[in-house]
Amino acid sequence: MSDFSDSTPEIRWYIAHTYAGYENKVKANLEKIIENRSLQNVITDVKIPVRIITEEPKEDAVSAADEAKAEDESDITAESDKKKEPKIIEEKIFPSYVFVKMIMNDETWHVVRNIRGVTGFVGPGSRPVPLTDEEVANIGELEEQTVINLSYKVGDSVKITAGFLKDAVGKVAEISDDKKKIMVIASMFGRDMPVELGSDEVTLLEG
Template sequence: MSELQEARWYVVHTYSGHENKVKATIEKAVKTRGMEDYITHLVVPTEDVVETTKTGKEKTRQRKVFPSYVLVKMIITDESWYIVRNTKGVTGFVGPGSKPVPLSDEEVKAMGIEIDVPKVVNSDVDLEIGDAVEVAKGPFSGQVGTVEEINLETREAKVCIDAFGKKTLFVIEFENIQKI
């Protein structure tokens, strides 16, 4: 692998409903061909959505944030491009013609799919499940929610916020929330 080339995020269009199957197929092909250094991450962005059933019970389910799309972090070579492009269920890369266009750093950051700076995991986090928090940054800044889950490894919390007229779970980084 060339030291000058850096893996970038690309968007791959798939048939509707085939996102997870495409992800699994590409992961298997990467492993069998030894391409782990070229295709490093595959993500089907999802979010937890709390829905109320007809009987009045709340039910949490995962919803795809970008239906029919898989995000791939890769270094474009003939072989890596071939593996992704010729996977069953893939219709192509997002970009003009057949040329893949990488996402900008701002787009990657806005999607929240990757943080380049490694995070130090420590236990000095002053959050507990059930704590009331306010979102400090991001699209829901100013919103108040309740901590449902804490992940010290990724330094994120699942926060239940009343968004769009219903309770919705969001994964938010510790530095973007503050305890009330």
């Protein structure tokens, strides 16, 4: 372990490496130690950077058997009109890493390093290296990004779920880079026409 007695007592962000799957446990245990030992003035924040991923739902096909069992068509229509909510997932941007904002000294080094699941700090040899201001800013930008995982791709058949073309069927012709807008070729006025829609305004038709 390096001697930190000659270092400037400055609060900086450092990165602790953990075993795979231990990130949340390390964060929870470290926060508990900080509270129990009143270390809030030297270890001020613990983070696991995550991004939000939105997975668009797939359209459930109504089978012939289900239709036969239905008492009337209104039940089927009411069921088909129910729009599924997109699935929201948190994804770790840097798996196996926990970010700690702290004053690095012998005491705080031992506190973090001795938590079960921590294998060490990021840095050459045994001396942790703090993140630069630019690196901290870049991580913040990554956290603010929302990733959209669509259930469909170009060429897939989709059902439009909103707007004046609701319930119409078309094919995906184009998907924007940010996956927020799509172009669908749908039948209007007796001909195929391109329609720009929000990516959440269609669902994939399976089968």
